[in-house]
Amino acid sequence: MLTTSRGISLVLAIAISTLTVAFLFLLDDATPTLLLVAGAISFSVAYILMNVTLEFLIFKEISSIYSVLEKIQKKDYTVVSERATRLSISPLRKINKTINTYAQSKNKEIEALQKNAAFRREFIADISHELKTPIFAAQGYIHTLLDGAVEDKSVRLKFLKRAAKSLNALDKLVQDLLTLNQMESGVIKFHFETFDLKEVIHEVIEELEHKAERRDMLIRFYYDKEKTYRTLADKDKIFRVCQNLISNAIKYNNDGGEVEVHLKSHKNHITVEVKDNGKGIPPEDLKRIFERFYRVEKSRSREKGGTGLGLAIVKHILEGHKSKISVSSTLGKGSIFSFELPVEKGGTRKGS
Incomplete structure (x- = not known):
C-alpha cells in the first residue's frame, strides 16, 4: 500500500490532520466540533495535494523512466513521446x-549499424561475384591449355x-x-x-565514336560555336x-539509336547533359544507380562489360567539385544525366 501514491498520501494526510488537531486541542476555546472540522479539512486538503503531487510529478515520471529503462534493457530503443515530459513541471523531467x-x-546508432x-x-x-567472373574465366582457359590444348597453336592463341x-x-x-x-x-x-569544357567533350566523343559506330549509333554534340565554355576544374x-x-x-x-550531348552556358555555371533514347531506368532504381556495383539489369549489364563502379566514381568526382550528378528517365524513351560546373571568370587554381 505504501508503494502507491494513494497509500503514501493517506499516511501523510493522517499525520498532518493528527498534528493539526493536536495543536488545536491545546487551545482553551477549542470545541469538539472545531477539532472535527479542522481535522477533516486538513486531512482532505493534505490528501488531495499529496496525491496530486506524488501522482503527477513523481510517480508518473518514475513510471515513464522505468518504461524507457525496460525497453533499453530489452534492447528496444524506440523512444517514448516527449510531449508529456516537455509539459511537465516535475523535477524528474x-x-x-x-x-x-x-x-x-542509441536507436539511431542501431539503425545506422543495421544499414x-x-x-x-x-x-x-x-x-565476390564481380571478382569471381573474370578469375574463373581466365582460370578455365589456362587449365584447358595445361590439359593439352596448348599444343594446338590456333586454340592456344585464342x-x-x-x-x-x-x-x-x-x-x-x-x-x-x-x-x-x-x-x-x-x-x-x-x-x-x-x-574549355567543349574541347574535353570533343576529345571524349572522338575516343568513343568507333564504339558507337559498331552499333550503328550517332553521337550528336550541341553547343554554341560562338561561345567558350571555360571552367575551373580537374580536367582529367x-x-x-x-x-x-x-x-x-x-x-x-x-x-541504331542516338546519343545527344548538350553544353549550355549560364551566367555562373555551365551545364552538361548526356541524353540517350534507350530503354530508360525504372523509378525504383533511380535512387540506387550511383551505388557501387548496382545494376538495373544485372545479367545484361555484365554481358555489356564494365565494373559497375563508373557512376559511383562520377558521383564522388563531382562531389569533389562541389557539384552533383542529376538523372531523369522515362521507361521506353531514355535517360538524361546532367551536371554543372562553375564558369571561370579569370585566374587559375592548382591543387586542393
Whole structure:
C-alpha cells in the first residue's frame, strides 16, 4: 500500500490532520466540533495535494523512466513521446528527458549499424561475384591449355587472348575499386585548372565514336560555336566523368539509336547533359544507380562489360567539385544525366 501514491498520501494526510488537531486541542476555546472540522479539512486538503503531487510529478515520471529503462534493457530503443515530459513541471523531467535522448541516440546508432551491416553484406556479395567472373574465366582457359590444348597453336592463341581479356577486366575492376576508395578517404587530390569544357567533350566523343559506330549509333554534340565554355576544374577527372556518361549512354542505348550531348552556358555555371533514347531506368532504381556495383539489369549489364563502379566514381568526382550528378528517365524513351560546373571568370587554381 505504501508503494502507491494513494497509500503514501493517506499516511501523510493522517499525520498532518493528527498534528493539526493536536495543536488545536491545546487551545482553551477549542470545541469538539472545531477539532472535527479542522481535522477533516486538513486531512482532505493534505490528501488531495499529496496525491496530486506524488501522482503527477513523481510517480508518473518514475513510471515513464522505468518504461524507457525496460525497453533499453530489452534492447528496444524506440523512444517514448516527449510531449508529456516537455509539459511537465516535475523535477524528474530532466532525468526522463536525458534517458529519452539516450534511447533515441542509441536507436539511431542501431539503425545506422543495421544499414551498414546490410550494405557490407551486399557489397561483399557483389564484389565476390564481380571478382569471381573474370578469375574463373581466365582460370578455365589456362587449365584447358595445361590439359593439352596448348599444343594446338590456333586454340592456344585464342584461349590466351581470352584469358588476357579476363585478367584485363579484373585489373580494371581492382583499379576502379582503389580509385573509389582513395576518393572516399581523401587520398586522391584534385588539381584545378582553367580549360574549355567543349574541347574535353570533343576529345571524349572522338575516343568513343568507333564504339558507337559498331552499333550503328550517332553521337550528336550541341553547343554554341560562338561561345567558350571555360571552367575551373580537374580536367582529367572531368574527362573521366564525360567519358563514363557518354560511354554508358552508348552501352545502354538501342542499336541504331542516338546519343545527344548538350553544353549550355549560364551566367555562373555551365551545364552538361548526356541524353540517350534507350530503354530508360525504372523509378525504383533511380535512387540506387550511383551505388557501387548496382545494376538495373544485372545479367545484361555484365554481358555489356564494365565494373559497375563508373557512376559511383562520377558521383564522388563531382562531389569533389562541389557539384552533383542529376538523372531523369522515362521507361521506353531514355535517360538524361546532367551536371554543372562553375564558369571561370579569370585566374587559375592548382591543387586542393
